[in-house]
Amino acid sequence: MTDILLSPANFWFSIALCAVFVVLVLELVSMLFGISLLGMGDDLGDIDSDGLLGSEFASWLNVNRVPFLVWLIVLLTTFSLVGFVLNGVSSLIISSALPGLLSVPLALLLSLFITAKTVLVIAHILPSIESSAISSDEFVGAVAEITIGRASRGNPAEAKFTDNYSQPHFVLVEPFEEKELFAQGERVILVQKNERSWLATRYQ
CATH class of the missing domain: 2.40.50.140 (Nucleic acid-binding proteins)
Incomplete structure (x- = not known):
C-alpha cells in the first residue's frame, strides 16, 4: 500500500488523498470547539455557478447541491481513487503506469462525472446537508x-x-x-x- 501511495506515477493522486485527510482532521478538531468547517467555501461554489465555471457547467457538476467543502472532498477522493485504479489496471495490462500527462486529465474528467452523480446521492440521503448549502x-x-x-x-x-x-x-x-x-x-x-x-x- 505504501509503495502505491509513494509511487511517482501516483504523486498527484496521493496529494489529493492527503488533502482529504487533512480536511477531515481539521473538521474533527473544529468540532471539539463547537464549530464546523462545512460552511467554508460556499462563496466559491456560488461564484463558480455565476461565472468562473459557467452556470450550466456548474449546474451539471451539482456544485450547489451540497456545501462546497463536501463537494470538494468528494471530488478529491474520487480523483485519487480513480487515478490509483487507472494506474493499477495499466500496470497489469502493460506492466507500466500511465504517464502523468495522460492519467491526471483522464482521472480528473472521470472524477468530475462521478462526483456530479455522487453528490446527488448524498443530497438525497442527507437532506439537511442539501438545505444548508445556501447561496x-x-x-x-x-x-x-x-x-x-x-x-x-x-x-x-x-x-x-x-x-x-x-x-x-x-x-x-x-x-x-x-x-x-x-x-x-x-x-x-x-x-x-x-x-x-x-x-x-x-x-x-
Missing part, C-alpha cells in the same frame, strides 16, 4: 463579526457569521459608507455583494 444571495441581512483585520472602504477585513443551519461562513467585508471603519470584534450587517467582498453597515 450568497441569502447572506443579505446576516449579522457578522469582524474576526481579522480592520475594515475600511477598499480594504476589506474577514468576518464570520452563522446561518440558520448552524453552519459558519467566512466573508470579506468593507463599510458601505465611504469614511466608516470597522474594528476587530465589531458586528456588522451584510447588505450588498461586490465582486470580492461584501458591503456592510454597522450593527446597532
